[in-house]
Amino acid sequence: MGFAQGVLDQSAAKADGAPAAFHVGRLPVHGDLILAPMDGVSDLPFRALARQLGSAMSYTGFANAIEILNGSARVGPVLAYEEFERPVVFQLFDDDPGRLLQAALKVRERNPDIIDINMGCSAKTVAGRGAGAGLLVEPKKIGQIFAALSRALDIPVTGKIRLGWDDESRNYLEVARTIEENGGALVAVHGRTKKQGYTGRADWDAIAEVKAAVSIPVIGNGDVRSVADIDAMKEHTRVDGVMIGRGAMENPWLFQRLDRRQVPEEIVYAAIERQLAHSLRFYGAGRGLILFRKFASRYLAAYDMEKSQRDALLTCEDPPAFLRRVGELLAEHPAFLEPRASG
Numbered sequence: 432m433g434f435a436q437g438v439l440d441q442s443a444a445k446a447d448g449a450p451a452a453f454h455v456g457r458l459p460v461h462g463d464l465i466l467a468p469m470d471g472v473s474d475l476p477f478r479a480l481a482r483q484l485g486s487a488m489s490y491t492g493f494a495n496a497i498e499i500l501n502g503s504a505r506v507g508p509v510l511a512y513e514e515f516e517r518p519v520v521f522q523l524f525d526d527d528p529g530r531l532l533q534a535a536l537k538v539r540e541r542n543p544d545i546i547d548i549n550m551g552c553s554a555k556t557v558a559g560r561g562a563g564a565g566l567l568v569e570p571k572k573i574g575q576i577f578a579a580l581s582r583a584l585d586i587p588v589t590g591k592i593r594l595g596w597d598d599e600s601r602n603y604l605e606v607a608r609t610i611e612e613n614g615g616a617l618v619a620v621h622g623r624t625k626k627q628g629y630t631g632r633a634d635w636d637a638i639a640e641v642k643a644a645v646s647i648p649v650i651g652n653g654d655v656r657s658v659a660d661i662d663a664m665k666e667h668t669r670v671d672g673v674m675i676g677r678g679a680m681e682n683p684w685l686f687q688r689l690d691r692r693q694v695p696e697e698i699v700y701a702a703i704e705r706q707l708a709h710s711l712r713f714y715g716a717g718r719g720l721i722l723f724r725k726f727a728s729r730y731l732a733a734y735d736m737e738k739s740q741r742d743a744l745l746t747c748e749d750p751p752a753f754l755r756r757v758g759e760l761l762a763e764h765p766a767f768l769e770p771r772a773s774g
């Protein structure tokens with residue numbers, strides 16, 4: 432798999448050598464495609480793969496300010512990163528400005544490049560208590576949070592938002608301006624309301640409005656699943672960067688600007704081998720494989736596999752046997768399924 436490894440490494444070098452696509456405060460970002468923060472998904476092994484393929488910065492999944500301040504053991508693995516991932520963005524969530532400030536100061540000691548505030552999570556346990564997308568209904572509080580954190584921290588503070596709570600309260604322009612006016616250095620916009628969850632289509636017109644309304648960099652997010660989608664979002668919205676979540680789970684090679692169909696089997700195998708090895712190192716042998724199986728299943732979802740083949744893969748408990756099965760499957764040059772409709 433030497434060839435495939437070479438392709439991976441070359442891509443990382445290219446991304447790092449490119450001129451800055453935009454700056455977060457004074458921090459240059461060398462590329463305009465960015466892996467979205469995804470709780471339980473954008474862990475260190477997956478972020479490493481995405482970053483090596485060309486994702487330009489590394490957002491952690493969100494960390495709960497209360498757990499940070501309690502010293503909860505859950506926080507460590509979420510905020511773990513490797514140097515080559517920089518710029519590293521720690522994403523925090525809470526509904527209380529004072530606690531967010533204390534949590535941000537505490538995690539600052541782990542030396543991230545950026546602190547990001549989650550204003551998009553729609554889960555009941557988060558939004559229901561006024562954190563995540565729950566903050567969108569309190570723009571004044573958003574202003575307090577950004578004023579306090581940007582004053583107290585010596586690194587940029589950024590925000591990731593949705594368009595509003597529901598169709599009747601789409602206050603994204605007010606929220607984006609509030610972030611900018613209170614020292615925020617970038618805003619990432621998922622083009623849906625909290626109420627929409629993941630239904631409907633992301634509203635790229637609204638993302639374009641945000642881009643036109645503020646002078647800090649804007650990252651657009653929502654429903655990017657192909658290279659054509661990347662270009663279409665950039666063209667439509669003029670955003671500085673395009674953030675990719677679910678699309679990257681099926682095709683991390685999007686960060687290399689490749690559609691899934693364009694990725695040769697040996698490259699898929701090399702990525703699986705590499706991320707699995709990282710996952711085993713990071714989580715330990717048993718858990719590492721269990722947590723990795725869902726990624727392999729997504730990477731292989733493009734192929735017309737027998738159900739029995741997929742089941743055998745997803746229940747395999749031995750890493751070498753797992754890789755053997757992946758290798759056998761890919762060697763059969765399985766037929767490609769038609770891509771699913773995006774959205």
Ligand SMILES: Cc1cc2nc3c(=O)[nH]c(=O)nc-3n(C[C@H](O)[C@H](O)[C@H](O)COP(=O)(O)O)c2cc1C
Pocket residue numbers: 467468469470471472491492493522549550551552591621652653654655674675676677678
């Ligand atoms: C499994 C999962 C976990 C997510 N966790 C987070 C999170 O921790 N923080 C965050 O800001 N957004 C989170 N999101 C939202 C994504 O960052 C992104 O905004 C959303 O998936 C829309 O982009 P996409 O259409 O490219 O997937 C999560 C999404 C998914 C699917």
